[in-house]
Amino acid sequence: MGAAQTRAVRLQESEGRGPGRGARTARFIAGRIVGLMATLFAASLVVFFSRFVVPGDPARFLLRGRSPSPEAIAEVTRQYGLDKSPVEQYLSWIGGVLRGDFGRSLQYRDDVSNVLLQRLPVTLELVAMAAILITVLGLAAGIFASLRRGRFADRAILITSTALGAVPSFVIAILLIAVFSVQLGWFPSFGSGDEGLDRFVHLVLPALALGLAFVALVARVTRSSMNEQFVREHVEVATSRGLTKSSVVLRHVLRNAISPILLVSGVLVAGLLVSSAIVEQTFGLAGIGSLLVQSVDRLDFPVVQAIVLVVVVAFVTVNTVVDLIQPLIDPRIAAGTETR
Structure with missing residues (x-):
């Protein structure tokens, strides 16, 4: 009986159940959080000290366009803390960041936090619209292609997604403007618009331009992941038991295929903040991109550092959240027994 109980406990642990599950889950979460903090610390070092790679004297750069006197250089050096060691400058900067103080913009003569808060809503709304587009259309296209695998619809979606994935976002933006703004006049081609419905109308084309290439990638991953599950033994057993096709797809195919889909989708959505710069420039949106x-272009170091740090924090945080959600979907990940 003791040997049988031992085998049962080991079987439970291998499936992500049993008395050791809580400890493994806690270690899994702690490891991801420690990794998050270490990554953010390393990123802050790279973001700050990259300023010292730029050639030239920072004090003379701040006084560019003039013939600075030694007194003016000394005053700027003192005002911006350039007389301190790099380590002291970093500690002062990171301490301000933790308090929400990113310094002062050189081109706007205002706090960087205020400049970012004025631009951030547009970018967040654009990224949110593109993320919804990617999730809905990508999953729908991938699921439909997998259910029609080997047929014309599957091949059509595969070819279309391959083509869309190869087209840069600025090319898609130009095509959308030419068709829906110039020819049809359905949507505006420039500006962020006012709050509410007007903002939504102005962001439709930018969201499409930003998200279509990513829709293609999510669709391909969804199709590939589901096709892999369709040939698994448990799916064949469920089908032979007489379960309906919808039940087999939802409970045995999509549920087991969702982990890689979620991972890829999380990475892509986090990368939207980086990709938004080109689209915002094309459509004249007043966002952080x-x-x-x-x-x-204007070498405004405090603003560049703040935006890059915000993007890195968002990217790493989203990926960490995805890592923490995955064990809830598939406990084998936390247990370390997932098989491919």
């Missing part, structure tokens, strides 16, 4: 391009 276009602000980043302008700030790099």
Whole structure:
């Protein structure tokens, strides 16, 4: 009886159940959180010290366009803390970041936090619309192609997704403007619009331009993951037992295929903040993507550092959240027994 109980406990643990499950889950979550903090710390170091790679004297750069006197250089050096060591400057900067103080913009002569808060809503709304588009259309196309695998619809979706994935977002943006703005006049082609419905109308084409290429990737991953599950033994057993096709797809195919789909979708959605810069420039949107391009062009270091740090934090946080959600879908991940 003791040996049988031992085998039963081991079987439960291998399936993500049993008395050791809570400890493994806690270690899994703790490991992801520690990884998140370490990544953010390393990113903050790279973001801050990259400023020292730019050639030239920062004080003279801040006084560009003039013939600065030694007194003016000394005053700027003191005002921006450039007389301190790099380590002291980093500690002062990261301490301000933790308090929500990213410094002062050189081009806007205002706090970086205020500049970002004015631009952030447009980018967040654009990313949210594109994320919904990616999730809904990508999953729908991938599921439909998998259910029609080997048929014309499957091949058509596969070819279309391959073509869309190869087209840059700015090319899609130009085509959308030419068709839906210039020819049909359905949507505006420039500006962010006012709050509410007007903002939504202005963001339709940018969201499509930003999300269509990612829709293709999600569709291909969904199709591939579901096709892999369809040939698994448990699906064949469920089908032979007389379960309906919808029940087999929902309970045995899609549920087991959702883990890689979720992982890829999380990475793509997090990357929308980075990709939004080109689309915002094309459509003249007042978001942080276009602000980043302008700030790099004008060498506004505090704004560039703040935007890059915000993007990195968002990217790493979204991926960590996806990692933490996956064990809820498939406990084998936390148990370390997932098989491919």
